[in-house]
Amino acid sequence: MSDPITTPVRPDHGNHQHEDDLHENRAAGVAIVATGAITAQGAGAAALWDGARAGRVAIQQVQGLSMDGLSTKLGGEVGVPVRPRGAYRRPDGFRERAIDLALVAAEEAMAALPAGLVDPDRFAVVLGTCNAGLLSAREWLAADASGALPDRRLPALVTPQALAEAVAAAFRLRGPVLAVNTACASGANAIGWAADLLRQGRADAVLAGGSDALSDVVLAGFNSLQSLSPEPAAPYSAERQGLSLGEGSGMVVLVRSDLAERHGLTVLAEVAGYGLSADGYHVTAPHPEGLGAAGAIRAALGHAGLGASEIGYINGHGTGTPKNDPAETSAIRLALGERTAAAIPVSSTKSVIGHLLGAAGAVEAIVTANALAEQIAPPTAGYRSQDAACPLDYVPNTARPITAGAALSNNFAFGGANAALVLTRPQLRHRPPAPRREEVVVTGVSVLSPSGDGPSAAWQDFVARREPGGELAGVRVGQVELDPEPYLARRTRRRMDRLGVLSVVATAKALEAAGIEPGGEAARTVGVVFGTGTGPMEAMERFTVPVLGEGPAAADPAVFPNTVYNQAAGQVALHLGLRGPTSTVSVGHASGAAAIGYAADLLAAGRADVLVATATDTLTAQVARAYAAVGAASSRGAGGAADGRFLLAEGSVALVLERRSTAEARGARVLGTVLGYGMASDASRARLWDARGRGVERAMRAALLDAGPAAQGVGEIWLAAAGLAAADRAETAAVARLRADPALNASAPFRLHAPKTVLGEPMGVGGALCTALALHAGDGTPALVNSASLGGTHITLAVRAADAATTARESRILTEGESR
Structure with a gap:
C-alpha cells in the first residue's frame, strides 16, 4: 500500500476502508x-x-x-x-x-x-x-x-x-x-x-x-x-x-x-x-x-x-x-x-x-x-x-x-x-465506529437575488443577459428587494439586520419547497450550515462607529449580538425551530460552496439526516467602497465597456440536503445529487491567484476523484468567473487543461456557463447560486461548479440535476445562445 502521507488518496465515500481497520x-x-x-x-x-x-x-x-x-x-x-x-x-x-x-x-x-x-x-x-x-x-x-x-x-x-x-x-x-x-x-x-x-x-x-x-x-x-x-x-x-x-x-x-x-x-x-x-x-x-x-x-x-x-x-x-x-x-x-x-x-x-x-x-x-x-x-x-x-x-x-x-x-x-x-x-488505540455512508440529495432550493424570488428569476435574467442596474457608493451593484412578510413580522425584525432577515426567509422557502414545515416537528432535527463571505458588516458598522466616537457608553446591546458571523445561523435556528447540527463557515467567495460541501459530508457520514446549507451576503456602502479599494468591483455604468472587474451583488440561497434514505422515506421530490467536491489553495503570500490556475485545476480534479464513477460523462462546468480579469484568466487556463485531458474520456467538450458575469458577483453566495442554477437548468449529466475566494482558495462541487426531461429545453437555450 502506498504511503498516503505523500500520495493523494480517494476520499472514503463508499465502502472503502483502510485495511488495518x-x-x-x-x-x-x-x-x-x-x-x-x-x-x-x-x-x-x-x-x-x-x-x-x-x-x-x-x-x-x-x-x-x-x-x-x-x-x-x-x-x-x-x-x-x-x-x-x-x-x-x-x-x-x-x-x-x-x-x-x-x-x-x-x-x-x-x-x-x-x-x-x-x-x-x-x-x-x-x-x-x-x-x-x-x-x-x-x-x-x-x-x-x-x-x-x-x-x-x-x-x-x-x-x-x-x-x-x-x-x-x-x-x-x-x-x-x-x-x-x-x-x-x-x-x-x-x-x-x-x-x-x-x-x-x-x-x-x-x-x-x-x-x-x-x-x-x-x-x-x-x-x-x-x-x-x-x-x-x-x-x-x-x-x-x-x-x-x-x-x-x-x-x-x-x-x-x-x-x-x-x-x-x-x-x-x-x-x-x-x-x-x-x-x-x-x-x-x-x-x-x-x-x-x-x-x-x-x-x-x-x-x-x-x-x-x-x-x-x-x-x-x-x-x-x-x-x-x-x-x-x-x-x-x-x-x-x-x-x-x-x-x-x-x-x-x-x-x-x-x-x-x-x-x-x-x-x-x-x-x-x-x-x-x-x-x-x-x-x-x-x-x-x-x-x-x-x-x-x-x-x-x-x-x-x-x-x-x-x-x-x-x-x-x-x-x-x-x-x-x-x-x-x-x-x-480507540477507533470510532465507521459510518455507513450514503448518497446526499437536494430536495429544496430557494434563491433571493437582485433578479427576484426563485431560481427561475435568476435563470431568466442570465439567459436574457439582463444585468442589475443599481449603484452604491459609486460602484455597480445588484441588491435584493424583499418583503419579509409573512416569515418575519416587523416587530421581530427590529433587532435583526438584513443578513439575518434574508437568511431566515431563504431558509424558510427552501424548507417549504422540500415539504418541511418551518417551525414544525419535522424541522426540530434539521440543522443549518451557514456560509457568508463578508458577514455582518451592516451590524459591525452600526455598532463600531458610535463606540469609536463616544466610547463604551455608546455601545448598543441590541446591535452587538449581530456583529458575530454566526448570528444569521442563530436567527435561522431560532425563528424556524431548527435544532440539528449547526456551523458557520466563512471562506470568502467560496463560502456557499464550503457550506454545501460541509453539510454533504456531515450527512453522508450519518451525523444528521437533513441539513440546510444557506449562504447569504448583503451590501453596504462601506462594503462597496472596500471592494472598489482592492480593485475588484466595477464602477462602470450598466452597458459600459468591460473594465476587468465585476459587478457586485448580494443575495441569499438555501439548499435542503438529505440522506437519500431519509428523502425516500418521507416521499420527498429529489431535485439533484451532490456527487462530491474538491478543495485546493494557491497559498500565495501576495494573496493573489496562481496565474496558471493550478489551484482551481486541483480542486476540479479532486471533485472528480471524490465523485468517482458518478462523475463519468461530466458535461458542463459552472465557472467562478465574474468578470475579474486576473481570476477569470487563471480559471480559463485550468479548464482548458481539463478539457484536453484524454483520461477524462469526455464524449464532447464541456459546456461552460458563467452566470456571475451577467448577474453579478454575490460574494460568498456565488457557489450556492451557481449550484442552484445547475440543478434548475441541468440536463441530467454531471456538472462541476467552481468557486474561488479573492485569496486563492478554490472549491469545486460535483452535482447532477435529477430530471433531465423537464430542463432540456432551457439547457439548450443556454448552451446554444449564452455559453462561452
Whole structure:
C-alpha cells in the first residue's frame, strides 16, 4: 500500500476502508502530533499548560487598551511580544493582531513536524475565529469617520478567510484552506472539521485551531451586555460576577494515527469525535436547561463511539456568567446522567486565561490533551463556594490526579451554536465506529437575488443577459428587494439586520419547497450550515462607529449580538425551530460552496439526516467602497465597456440536503445529487491567484476523484468567473487543461456557463447560486461548479440535476445562445 502521507488518496465515500481497520469496521484515528499557543500565560503551549495546571491566574490589568468607561480593568491580555516570522500584506506601520497571534501559535506547532514529511498540496488549514480581522475593520472605519482615505490593503485583512489564508501562505500549504466562525465555539468546530477532512481522505495533515485579539470594540460590546466581571472570572462559583475576556491563539497539527505511528511521531492525544447542535433559543443566552448543549455532547460521544461512563475529565465552557454556568451544568447532567456526571471532574481554563472567544475551543483542547497525557485535572481558579445550580465537581483551585482514558471539551456560543470535542489517550488505540455512508440529495432550493424570488428569476435574467442596474457608493451593484412578510413580522425584525432577515426567509422557502414545515416537528432535527463571505458588516458598522466616537457608553446591546458571523445561523435556528447540527463557515467567495460541501459530508457520514446549507451576503456602502479599494468591483455604468472587474451583488440561497434514505422515506421530490467536491489553495503570500490556475485545476480534479464513477460523462462546468480579469484568466487556463485531458474520456467538450458575469458577483453566495442554477437548468449529466475566494482558495462541487426531461429545453437555450 502506498504511503498516503505523500500520495493523494480517494476520499472514503463508499465502502472503502483502510485495511488495518476493515476487520473492526472502525474509522481511522486522528492524532494530535504538535501544538502551539500564545495566551496570557505567555508564548508556547508549555507555558499554557504549566499555567493551567498550576491554577496560575493570568487575568490582570490590561495595558494595551484603554479600559475607561468599562466595568472592569482586567483581561487575559498577551503580555509577551507578538512577533511572528511569517509575513503578510498589510498597511505600513499596521499589524492585524489576530493574524499575528495565529502565526505565532502556528509557527510553534509546525516546527514540531519533520520538514517535508507532508506534500503541501495535501496539507490543510482550518482556522476558527469569532472577530477575525476586527482591528483592520476598525482601522478602516476610524479612517473613514475622520474623513481620511482608508488604506486599500485593509479590507483584505478583515474576514475570517483572510486569517486562514495568511496562515496557509506563511507555510505554503496548498490543501483545503477553511475558516470557521461559530463565535465562541469556533476553535472546537475547527478541530472537529479538521479531523473529518483526515478521515475522509481530503488531506494528509491539517493545521487547525483558533485566534482572536482583544479590542476596545469587543470589550465595549460585552460591557453593554453587563457580562464583564470586575474581578478575575470565577466559573461555577457562587460568587462569580461575569466573564473575563482574553486573547490568544491555539493551533494543533493533526494526522491520521496510523501515519503518526508509521513515521514515529509523538502523539499527545487523539480526536475521537465531535458534536454540533443549535439551541434555537436566544441570540445570546443559552437554553436554561442546556438542551442544545446536551445534544452536542451526546453527538460527540456517539461520533466517538464512547459511553458517558468512559469520560474521565471535562474541560468545561465555564465562562463565569450567571446564566452560562448553570446551563452548562444542566447540559452535562442531562447528557451523561446525573450520577455519572457527579463523579467526573470538571474545570474551566477560562479561570486562568479568560475567554478567548473563537480561540477558546482550540486552546482548551490543548489543555485537555495535556490533562489526558499527564493524567492531571487542572483546577478551576477562583472557586470559593458552591452554587446550588452548579452541583458538579469543579476541581477547585488545586490540580488533581485522574484516571481518564477519554475527556470532553465543551464550547458554546452566541446564537446558540454548540460544539463538544472528545479526546482520548493514544494508549487506548480507540477507533470510532465507521459510518455507513450514503448518497446526499437536494430536495429544496430557494434563491433571493437582485433578479427576484426563485431560481427561475435568476435563470431568466442570465439567459436574457439582463444585468442589475443599481449603484452604491459609486460602484455597480445588484441588491435584493424583499418583503419579509409573512416569515418575519416587523416587530421581530427590529433587532435583526438584513443578513439575518434574508437568511431566515431563504431558509424558510427552501424548507417549504422540500415539504418541511418551518417551525414544525419535522424541522426540530434539521440543522443549518451557514456560509457568508463578508458577514455582518451592516451590524459591525452600526455598532463600531458610535463606540469609536463616544466610547463604551455608546455601545448598543441590541446591535452587538449581530456583529458575530454566526448570528444569521442563530436567527435561522431560532425563528424556524431548527435544532440539528449547526456551523458557520466563512471562506470568502467560496463560502456557499464550503457550506454545501460541509453539510454533504456531515450527512453522508450519518451525523444528521437533513441539513440546510444557506449562504447569504448583503451590501453596504462601506462594503462597496472596500471592494472598489482592492480593485475588484466595477464602477462602470450598466452597458459600459468591460473594465476587468465585476459587478457586485448580494443575495441569499438555501439548499435542503438529505440522506437519500431519509428523502425516500418521507416521499420527498429529489431535485439533484451532490456527487462530491474538491478543495485546493494557491497559498500565495501576495494573496493573489496562481496565474496558471493550478489551484482551481486541483480542486476540479479532486471533485472528480471524490465523485468517482458518478462523475463519468461530466458535461458542463459552472465557472467562478465574474468578470475579474486576473481570476477569470487563471480559471480559463485550468479548464482548458481539463478539457484536453484524454483520461477524462469526455464524449464532447464541456459546456461552460458563467452566470456571475451577467448577474453579478454575490460574494460568498456565488457557489450556492451557481449550484442552484445547475440543478434548475441541468440536463441530467454531471456538472462541476467552481468557486474561488479573492485569496486563492478554490472549491469545486460535483452535482447532477435529477430530471433531465423537464430542463432540456432551457439547457439548450443556454448552451446554444449564452455559453462561452
